[in-house]
Amino acid sequence: xxxxxxxxxxxxxxxxxxxxxxxxxxxxxxxxxxxxxxxxxxxxxxxxxxxxxxxxxxxxxxxxxxxxxxxxxxxxxxxxxxxxxxxxxxxxxxxxxxxxxxxxxxxxxxxxxxxxxxxxxxxxxxxxxxxxxxxxxxxxxxxxxxxxxxxxxxxxxxxxxxxxxxxxxxxxxxxxxxxxxxxxxxxxxxxxxxxxxxxxxxxxxxxxxxxxxxxxxxxxxxxxxxxxxxxxxxxxxxxxxxxxxxxxxxxxxxxxxxxxxxxxxxxxxxxxxxxxxxxxxxxxxxxxxxxxxxxxxxxxxxxxxxxxxxxxxxxxxxxxxxxxxxxxxxxxxxx
Amino acid sequence: xxxxxxxxxxxxxxxxxxxxxxxxxxxxxxxxxxxxxxxxxxxxxxxxxxxxxxxxxxxxxxxxxxxxxxxxxxxxxxxxxxxxxxxxxxxxxxxxxxxxxxxxxxxxxxxxxxxxxxxxxxxxxxxxxxxxxxxxxxxxxxxxxxxxxxxxxxxxxxxxxxxxxxxxxxxxxxxxxxxxxxxxxxxxxxxxxxxxxxxxxxxxxxxxxxxxxxxxxxxxxxxxxxxxxxxxxxxxxxxxxxxxxxxxxxxxxxxxxxxxxxxxxxxxxxxxxxxxxxxxxxxxxxxxxxxxxxxxxxxxxxxxxxxxxxxxxxxxxxxxxxxxxxxxxxxxxxx
Numbered sequence: 001x002x003x004x005x006x007x008x009x010x011x012x013x014x015x016x017x018x019x020x021x022x023x024x025x026x027x028x029x030x031x032x033x034x035x036x037x038x039x040x041x042x043x044x045x046x047x048x049x050x051x052x053x054x055x056x057x058x059x060x061x062x063x064x065x066x067x068x069x070x071x072x073x074x075x076x077x078x079x080x081x082x083x084x085x086x087x088x089x090x091x092x093x094x095x096x097x098x099x100x101x102x103x104x105x106x107x108x109x110x111x112x113x114x115x116x117x118x119x120x121x122x123x124x125x126x127x128x129x130x131x132x133x134x135x136x137x138x139x140x141x142x143x144x145x146x147x148x149x150x151x152x153x154x155x156x157x158x159x160x161x162x163x164x165x166x167x168x169x170x171x172x173x174x175x176x177x178x179x180x181x182x183x184x185x186x187x188x189x190x191x192x193x194x195x196x197x198x199x200x201x202x203x204x205x206x207x208x209x210x211x212x213x214x215x216x217x218x219x220x221x222x223x224x225x226x227x228x229x230x231x232x233x234x235x236x237x238x239x240x241x242x243x244x245x246x247x248x249x250x251x252x253x254x255x256x257x258x259x260x261x262x263x264x265x266x267x268x269x270x271x272x273x274x275x276x277x278x279x280x281x282x283x284x285x286x287x288x289x290x291x292x293x294x295x296x297x298x299x300x301x302x303x304x305x306x307x308x309x310x311x312x313x314x315x316x317x318x319x320x321x322x323x324x325x326x327x328x329x330x331x332x333x334x335x
Numbered sequence: 336x337x338x339x340x341x342x343x344x345x346x347x348x349x350x351x352x353x354x355x356x357x358x359x360x361x362x363x364x365x366x367x368x369x370x371x372x373x374x375x376x377x378x379x380x381x382x383x384x385x386x387x388x389x390x391x392x393x394x395x396x397x398x399x400x401x402x403x404x405x406x407x408x409x410x411x412x413x414x415x416x417x418x419x420x421x422x423x424x425x426x427x428x429x430x431x432x433x434x435x436x437x438x439x440x441x442x443x444x445x446x447x448x449x450x451x452x453x454x455x456x457x458x459x460x461x462x463x464x465x466x467x468x469x470x471x472x473x474x475x476x477x478x479x480x481x482x483x484x485x486x487x488x489x490x491x492x493x494x495x496x497x498x499x500x501x502x503x504x505x506x507x508x509x510x511x512x513x514x515x516x517x518x519x520x521x522x523x524x525x526x527x528x529x530x531x532x533x534x535x536x537x538x539x540x541x542x543x544x545x546x547x548x549x550x551x552x553x554x555x556x557x558x559x560x561x562x563x564x565x566x567x568x569x570x571x572x573x574x575x576x577x578x579x580x581x582x583x584x585x586x587x588x589x590x591x592x593x594x595x596x597x598x599x600x601x602x603x604x605x606x607x608x609x610x611x612x613x614x615x616x617x618x619x620x621x622x623x624x625x626x627x628x629x630x631x632x633x634x635x636x637x638x639x640x641x642x643x644x645x646x647x648x649x650x651x652x653x654x655x656x657x658x659x660x661x662x663x664x665x666x667x668x669x670x
Binding site for chain 1: 366369373377396397399404405406408411412414415418419422425427428429430431432439442446450558587588590591594595613614617618619621
């Protein structure tokens, strides 16, 4: 068995933190003690592992946030919540734009193995087996934000996407809409794609409104894909009076398509989005949407990470934050 | 005089980089050499300065970017340019949201004095004497992005704000507008306030169109201040047919005010913005604007920083990037 920092401390008759200091800041330790520790390290053949918890009393005071793309306002607002808490904790945040690209993800992770960080927040993308294995190698706490870690027992902060989408459906139905299209995220996205579509459809079914395949178009959460999805949806379902889009950016794309075709939103077609990015109140008419507490998700994820950094034995307790419908000007009351 | 790393190396008969290794990673040095170096350090009373260039061969591979607020899309896009270059250089970026707050700025700077970074990019805010003194203490290269460092000889990357605003005025005049309002940045902002207003007014004057104080309202570059400025401007100058806003966010605020008052943009009132943030094409009508190459400013500032990190003797050569008018749908041709 490899000798541990405890063995070195015992043999040199010093505390564990003194051993750690000798390894990391040798000149901060008195010569006599330092020599004793260095001798013990050599006699035992001890190899310090920078990630072993006993050495971590010299924290790097740096965390990393891994997000798809900071130019997307949803991630920018979430990130701002992370950074505000990190600043309170006198920590710095390294930011990583992954573009959901596996090679970029792995490149960042290989940096972090060499350059110590105290913890990582992984934002939004679905966690794969490969991700999980890589997280484990880092040997620092990981918290997920706006994505789900149930399969791996990773703690997360998010909203209930199924329930939120279901509320969007009820809202449109209460406003008299019966012929409703959906602009969904990718059909294979387990985080914001599948549950939002299922929540919306199940709510329609509960009101006796079956929802066929022609009533759904798929996008990738951004403006351009929402614009194109609206074009398709309008082609297959010209009778629709309302549209639910699974992101605000797609909702704005859909609205732009309709307005540029000379259609009036909401008098002819109503739109409800999802997220409540700051942009959604800047367009005219201002967008009605299902609000996620985006900034708060970032703050809570960071607070959770710092609790776990402070106490690695901290129970991984996930947090499901509330959503609400923010009523602005894009849903027409047909009653 | 304090002993230097050279004195230690000479006395211990080792290279400078060996001394550096003993200070930073003592276990990476053979015992016999290490003891010699530690002895020399103690005899000479050498105190390693982590910022001394002789020790910098173990680079931190980390830079910092100091921006006002990442939730503002202009800064998010500029930051993305910085991060993309840093990744190519296998460096990490620490991000700092200052909110243009002096206390936050100083708090960050005091971290960076303790925790080594290799360089700093300071974005957008005007550089004060106090900023400059703090930069000097860091003893690492500093590059400015979207702001001006002439007074201090700091290298910068930006557009020519005066010329760009002047082009916006010419564009409106060529489209037949004579009665033109301006939504300016703060009257005391030397970066994007004063030069954009002056460039615009001088161009009007060159066309024989004097521009009175009633034709200007001031904002703080964000949506809400643009909304309020448009309200004021319309009150003092109801005859206007066009408005130049010194940021896209203010232009969108102005457009929202007009549209929500039932006015048609651009048929009744035309609008031209400044920046070309991604948002400007998402609204309807899509915003005509003076494009700054925002992402490119970030990339070029980062490239300049890495050149200076690699060669501290590198001449500080600033870069003025080109602007262009992106014609979309918010300027009516009255000719």
